[in-house]
Amino acid sequence: MSTGRLADKICVVTGATSGLGRAAARRMAGEGAIIVGTGRNAEQGARTVSLISETGGQAEFWRQDVTAETDWQALVEHCTTRYGRIDVLVNNAGGFFVRPLEETPLEDFQWLWRVNVESVFLGTRAALQVMAAQAEGGSIINMSSLAGQVGLDQASAYCASKAAVTQFSRAAAVEAAALNARVRVNSLNPGVILTEMITGSYGDSEELQQYFAKDNALKMMGLPEHIADAVVYLAADESRHVTGIALSVDGGRGADFRDK
Amino acid sequence: MTGGVMGRVEGKVVFVTGGASGIGEHSARAFLAEGAAGVVIADIDAARGTALAAELGDRAMWLRHDITAEADWQDAMPAVRERFGKLDVLVNSAGISLPSSIEEATYEHWRHLHRVNADGVFLGCKYALALIRETSDAGAIINVSSTMGLRPTSYLAAYSSSKAAVANLTRSIALHCAEQGYPVRCNAVHPGAIRTPMMEAYLAAAEDPDAQLQAFAAVHPMQRVGRPEEVAAAILFLASDEAAFITGVSLPVDGGYCAA
Numbered sequence: 001m002s003t004g005r006l007a008d009k010i011c012v013v014t015g016a017t018s019g020l021g022r023a024a025a026r027r028m029a030g031e032g033a034i035i036v037g038t039g040r041n042a043e044q045g046a047r048t049v050s051l052i053s054e055t056g057g058q059a060e061f062w063r064q065d066v067t068a069e070t071d072w073q074a075l076v077e078h079c080t081t082r083y084g085r086i087d088v089l090v091n092n093a094g095g096f097f098v099r100p101l102e103e104t105p106l107e108d109f110q111w112l113w114r115v116n117v118e119s120v121f122l123g124t125r126a127a128l129q130v131m132a133a134q135a136e137g138g139s140i141i142n143m144s145s146l147a148g149q150v151g152l153d154q155a156s157a158y159c160a161s162k163a164a165v166t167q168f169s170r171a172a173a174v175e176a177a178a179l180n181a182r183v184r185v186n187s188l189n190p191g192v193i194l195t196e197m198i199t200g201s202y203g204d205s206e207e208l209q210q211y212f213a214k215d216n217a218l219k220m221m222g223l224p225e226h227i228a229d230a231v232v233y234l235a236a237d238e239s240r241h242v243t244g245i246a247l248s249v250d251g252g253r254g255a256d257f258r259d260k
Numbered sequence: 261m262t263g264g265v266m267g268r269v270e271g272k273v274v275f276v277t278g279g280a281s282g283i284g285e286h287s288a289r290a291f292l293a294e295g296a297a298g299v300v301i302a303d304i305d306a307a308r309g310t311a312l313a314a315e316l317g318d319r320a321m322w323l324r325h326d327i328t329a330e331a332d333w334q335d336a337m338p339a340v341r342e343r344f345g346k347l348d349v350l351v352n353s354a355g356i357s358l359p360s361s362i363e364e365a366t367y368e369h370w371r372h373l374h375r376v377n378a379d380g381v382f383l384g385c386k387y388a389l390a391l392i393r394e395t396s397d398a399g400a401i402i403n404v405s406s407t408m409g410l411r412p413t414s415y416l417a418a419y420s421s422s423k424a425a426v427a428n429l430t431r432s433i434a435l436h437c438a439e440q441g442y443p444v445r446c447n448a449v450h451p452g453a454i455r456t457p458m459m460e461a462y463l464a465a466a467e468d469p470d471a472q473l474q475a476f477a478a479v480h481p482m483q484r485v486g487r488p489e490e491v492a493a494a495i496l497f498l499a500s501d502e503a504a505f506i507t508g509v510s511l512p513v514d515g516g517y518c519a520a
Contacts, residue, residue, distance in 0.1 A: 028472025104396075157446070170519040175515050177481035217438035218445075218507060226505035233502065238493035241452075241486040248509045252438050255431045255508020 002058075004032030005236040010083045012075070014123060014182030015093030016042035020143065022051070023224030024090055024231040029057030031232055037080060039093065046227030059082035066093045066119035072126040075233045085134055088235045089127040091120045091142045094161075096197050098154045109157045116161035117168070124185065130179050137182025141234050144168045144187040146250045150257065162189075166246050183240050184243040186234050191215075191250025193222040217252030261441055267295020268500045272398075273344040275300040275336070277327050278354030280309035282456030283404060286492035287351050288312070294320055294496060296507055298344040298395030302327075302336065303354070327340045327354045333387035346395035349499045350388040352426075353383045353404045362417045377422035378429070385433055385446070393437070399444035401497045403430045404491070407452045407514045423450075425439045427510055434508030443511055445507035452514030453477070454486040481516030 002008055010165045011028050015021035016037025022044075029052040037048050037059055044063030053060040062069045062078060077087050084165045095115035097108065120142050131138030147155060148162030166187050173185035192198060192212045200210055213221040233239055248254050274291045278284035279301035285308075288299045299316070302325035303309040313322035321343055326332050340347050355377045360369055381403055392399035405492045408416050409423030425447050434446040451457065453476040466472035477484050494513045496504055 017408045022383065173516050174520045177483070181482040181484060181515075206337045217435055217439075219438070220505060222505050229502035229504075230506070233494075233497045238490075238497075239513075241482070241490040241493065241513050241515050242511075244516040245483065245512050247506075247511060249503075249505050251505050252434050252507040 002032035004030065005238065006035070006088070007032035009033045009087035009092065010036065010079060010084055010085055010237070011235065012038065012079065012125070012127070013086040013090040013092055014038045014064065014119070015062070016048050017041045019197055020193065020224050020227050021090070021092040022048045022215060023228040024092060025059060026055075026057070027225065027232055028088075029059055030055065031236070033088070033136060033235070034083065035059035036062050036075075037242035038062045038075060040065055060226060066091075066115045066123065069122055072122045076126050076130060078231065080130060086127055086130045087136065087138050089123055089138070089139070089140045090231055090235070091123045093119060094143060096155075096158055096201060100154050100202050101156050104157060105212065112157045112161050117164045120165050120168060125169070128172070128176055128179070128183065131183045132176070132179040134180075135182075137180050137184070139235050139239070140176075140185045141185070141231055142163055142185070142187045144169070144189050144246060146191045146254055148188050148189060148246075149248075149254055150248070169246070170244045177243060182240070184240070187244060187246045187249040188227065188230055188234070189246055189250060189254070190227050191248070191253045192221050193227060195224055213251065216250060217255060220251050222249070222251055267293070268496065269349070270295035271297045272348040272499070273298040273340070273346050274351060274499070275302060275347055276353055277282060277302045277325065277380070277386060279303050280305045280312055280355070283451065283454065283488045283491045284353035285312060286488040287495050288316065288320065290446060290489070290492040290496045291349075291422075291499070292316055294500075297431060300336075300340055310504065311438055312405055313437040314322040319378045327352075328375050329385055333383050335385065337387055337391045341391060341395070345393045347388060348399050350384055350392065350401045351495055351499070352377070352384045352402070354380060355404065357416070357417050357419050357462070361415050365418050371423045374425070376461065377419070378425040380509060382425050385429065386511070389433070389437070389442075389444065393442040397443055398501055398504070399442070400503070401430075401433065401444065402495045402498050403446070404449045404495075405430070405448045405450050407450050409448070410450055410510060410512065410518050418444040430510075431508045438507060440499060443504040444484055447500075447503070447506060447508065448510050448516065449491060449494045449498070450510055450512040450514060451491045452486055452506050452512070452517045454488055456488050458512045459485070479517065480514065481520050484515060486513060487513060
């Protein structure tokens with residue numbers, strides 16, 4: 001028996017091979033969770049597992065392409081066989097690109113839709129089937145974005161995909177509550193967070209980091225750990241009455257326009 | 261707290277309006293359980309307030325306090341400074357709820373609800389901010405709005421308006437504090453129907469209390485009313501440094517009410 005706010009909870013984190021997923025997995029493990037971190041990069045997955053093990057946490061890596069329906073079936077089978085349940089699913093894996101709309105091929109839009117939206121649909125559906133049958137229910141946390149609320153320059157496909165995640169999560173929350181009032185679905189809206197997703201598209205110069213750090217009310221650079229703390233709150237039993245919400249963790253970037 | 265583990269609000273000093281009962285009382289308990297150095301229980305109910313402060317011990321301070329009286333706020337801040345030396349967190353939990361459609365509501369009723377729910381929060385934010393920004397390294401204001409502040413109903417016209425005022429005031433304060441470079445975040449929680457003494461009074465006045473309780477539960481996708489400790493958990497999260505990148509948000513604790 002471990003202690004902590006997520007003691008002994010079986011927590012699946014997609015995209016646990018880098019960025020927000022890795023930070024969330026580490027923070028959750030620190031609160032006593034047993035982590036099943038998924039992704040395509042086995043080397044980076046192993047790195048996440050060893051980072052968690054080094055600090056006394058429990059984790060394993062499970063290779064998964066979140067856009068593949070069969071991979072979700074295999075993951076659910078693995079979790080239910082090995083642990084008997086899934087308590088938390090963090091649908092974190094996603095993609096991003098910056099490109100002028102008129103230069104964006106349909107294939108790129110469709111790729112982002114598969115990675116950001118279909119993956120969340122497949123994951124939520126798979127977890128819901130398991131969690132609805134559990135007396136303790138479960139918590140599904142879908143990674144949306146500030147970009148689901150505001151229009152970002154040259155990121156129309158990304159903005160559309162994240163708005164879809166937010167709205168999908170609300171509807172799934174209503175449906176989940178009817179199946180089992182202890183199954184919750186919420187989404188998170190990170191602002192600009194310093195991860196490989198951002199540095200890979202925009203570069204990692206000091207100048208650029210300073211620009212991003214100034215692009216929110218608090219004038220702070222958003223870090224993966226900021227998101228990880230919100231994931232822990234939504235995963236833990238303390239948020240058992242919270243469902244269907246979209247929680248912004250954006251340094252106040254959206255405080256002046258958020259439409260509720 | 262478990263032995264040797266730092267609490268989530270270790271060392272913080274917290275001022276809770278409406279601290280003698282309901283969401284305020286449970287917030288006071290949660291802050292002390294997570295290591296707060298001091299909690300001010302500010303309320304007009306002296307019987308409950310003194311009893312609670314006595315139960316909670318040395319770190320609790322009882323203060324007879326009317327949130328609508330500007331002079332009470334002017335007196336309260338020096339008293340907090342004298343007792344604890346600083347203030348980190350303000351929780352504006354005190355409020356009232358009375359039903360009225362636009363046709364039923366008298367002008368006096370409208371002014372009464374806005375005086376307590378909106379003016380009381382305005383005064384609290386104004387006077388506490390002055391002390392927090394001067395004495396805290398990591399300050400936070402949490403205003404207790406309502407689902408009605410985001411999603412009004414026909415039969416709570418004045419109440420819904422007063423709670424919407426709280427939500428928008430919260431965002432304005434968040435932006436101001438950030439612009440000024442104050443280390444102070446400001447967020448709102450939006451409880452749905454919660455089983456507090458305020459609800460008990462409402463139920464007691466109903467023709468059929470059981471039917472009324474069922475009716476409250478039925479409008480929430482989770483089909484239940486919430487518990488004050490569930491709202492307190494959200495307030496604690498927003499007050500803690502875990503929410504360092506969160507400001508200007510509305511966090512519903514409502515069993516899915518705002519999503520459906």
